[in-house]
Amino acid sequence: MIYRKYCAAVGGSPPAGGTPEGEELEQINFFTLRKFTAEEVFVFRCTLCDNEIDRDYDRFTTEALHTLSRLFVGRTGLFDHSAKARDQVMRIFSCAVEEVPERTNRLGEPYVRLNAKAYLPRLPENESLILEIEAGIKKEISVSCAMRSPRCSVCGEYFESDECPHAKGDTECAKVPVHAVLAEPVDAFEFSFVAIPAQPAAGVHSMDCRAVEQQTVYEDERTPPRHPQMEQGSALNFFKQKLAAGLPFTTPRYAVGELRQAIELLEEQAQKSADWLSGLRSDVRRSLVLAMPGLPPEAYDGMVADAEPAQLEALRACAWSRLNGPQLIGETPSEDVAPYKI
Ligand SMILES: [Zn+2]
Structure with a gap:
């Protein structure tokens, strides 16, 4: 079963002036039909996802981030995950996995994030977007990718299978909230500027990382997470399966509304x-x-x-x-x- 995951970026510092440096122009020209000059393109850096537990109670493994770093190169950037061709104005030309020193995720593991560099042509119609990125208005980014079925962080079984009695977000049976471990990326689709990203520390990097670090607050208790599976009515299926199996369960917070x-x-x-x-x-x-x-x-x-x-x-x-x-x-x-x- 394929799980379409929407998550968000953690930021990064764009090269000064947004002009490509070093080998970046060569990497960009790999995707263009003619050679572009450094003055013709705008470059910015963002982080697509990390190994932290996000608002959906999902967490990528470090290995998954390495696989995604290969899958995301060449993917286009959109707005609100719109699939319209005219909304495709940016493209990722480079990805790299970065371990952030002296920082750990909620499990106490070294904090790792997947950084990406994207470019867009300096066309008149892109001027306002470039300005918004530079001004920090456009900064929340969400990525879309396909993962094989996630496994439970407590028992290791597939979530929503009869074998797993746990519910996402539950804090009673483990030191960290029960979450889905995303370990097997299948494909990467696109990244988007969005109003509300899924991961708490999401967005285009500021010039230094302080603003990004400050965003990394755990809002699990206050922010209702968006849950892709919820939209398909599977929260109800979750309850039906648990009841049919006679297994004990708690109501995950995200499922209460549905x-x-x-x-x-x-x-x-x-x-x-x-x-x-x-x-x-x-x-x-x-x-x-x-x-x-x-x-x-x-x-x-x-x-x-x-x-x-x-x-x-x-x-x-x-x-x-x-x-x-x-x-x-x-x-x-x-x-x-x-x-x-x-
Ligand atoms: Zn479980």
């Missing part, structure tokens, strides 16, 4: 079904009164009270055949039946 919506929808549908069944019972009772007049009211009530829809349909068909049958043509209900009519 679960509440699902319950409301089920209640609404249940009410509609109850209304329909009530109408069917009244209709069948009326037919029975007409077809078999003279019985006490409790008799008609008893015939329809606990009957299933199929039995009600059969009773109604029987009543109608009596009403329309040749032996009953001309018969009309007697006067004492009238009070029982609905």
